[in-house]
Amino acid sequence: MQRTQTARYNIVVKNRPGELAKLTKLLSDAGLNVSGLRIANLGDKSSIQFAAPREPGRKHGLRKAGRSGL
Amino acid sequence: MRVPSKTQYNVEFPTDPAVQERLERLLAKVKVDKNSVVTTRVGDRTLLQFLAPKNDDLRDAVKDLGVSVREELIFQFEMPNHHWELHKLATTLAAEGINILSLYSSVEGEQMRVVLAVDQPANAMALIEKLGFEPDYTVYD
Numbered sequence: 001m002q003r004t005q006t007a008r009y010n011i012v013v014k015n016r017p018g019e020l021a022k023l024t025k026l027l028s029d030a031g032l033n034v035s036g037l038r039i040a041n042l043g044d045k046s047s048i049q050f051a052a053p054r055e056p057g058r059k060h061g062l063r064k065a066g067r068s069g070l
Numbered sequence: 071m072r073v074p075s076k077t078q079y080n081v082e083f084p085t086d087p088a089v090q091e092r093l094e095r096l097l098a099k100v101k102v103d104k105n106s107v108v109t110t111r112v113g114d115r116t117l118l119q120f121l122a123p124k125n126d127d128l129r130d131a132v133k134d135l136g137v138s139v140r141e142e143l144i145f146q147f148e149m150p151n152h153h154w155e156l157h158k159l160a161t162t163l164a165a166e167g168i169n170i171l172s173l174y175s176s177v178e179g180e181q182m183r184v185v186l187a188v189d190q191p192a193n194a195m196a197l198i199e200k201l202g203f204e205p206d207y208t209v210y211d
Contacts, residue, residue: 018164024157039173040110042117
């Protein structure tokens with residue numbers, strides 16, 4: 001049986017309309033469904049957290065987004 | 071308009087274990103029926119969020135601790151758990167300039183339950199209905 005690994009991501013973005021849409025574009029292009037999606041705003045920043053399947057070797061920009069934003 | 075069943079409390083404070091301990095002690099003391107508790111830290115600020123029935127005494131007691139507390143109107147709906155549905159929702163809200171204040175989601179089978187607070191709730195609910203979902207101010211545990 002093939003096991004699917006899941007990674008948890010935390011991406012900090014600017015607190016303004018449209019930031020989630022940038023992320024969902026990445027997810028949609030990569031064909032990834034997420035679970036445990038949460039968004040919390042703190043001042044001028046917004047934290048987007050979610051879990052998504054982890055597929056080693058596959059590039060979808062999520063790790064980069066986690067480091068430097070969308 | 072349907073009456074909201076729960077309010078989202080957002081308590082923001084400097085990242086300091088002593089402040090957090092005082093806050094949690096207070097919440098235990100006033101016996102708030104809270105759920106969906108989430109703590110988020112960004113830089114030197116921490117945000118404690120939870121859902122609870124609206125309670126002005128709770129809000130005032132938290133304010134008395136000297137921390138910032140904000141109450142937000144929330145609503146919930148269910149949608150298929152597919153990335154394209156989520157993208158459609160996000161782009162629809164963004165196109166209208168609607169800002170998401172907070173979002174929780176949980177996946178139940180093929181469905182994703184979303185609890186949402188936005189800066190234009192009535193506008194957002196109308197748009198979400200147009201997408202074919204059924205937003206409601208009644209939020210269940």
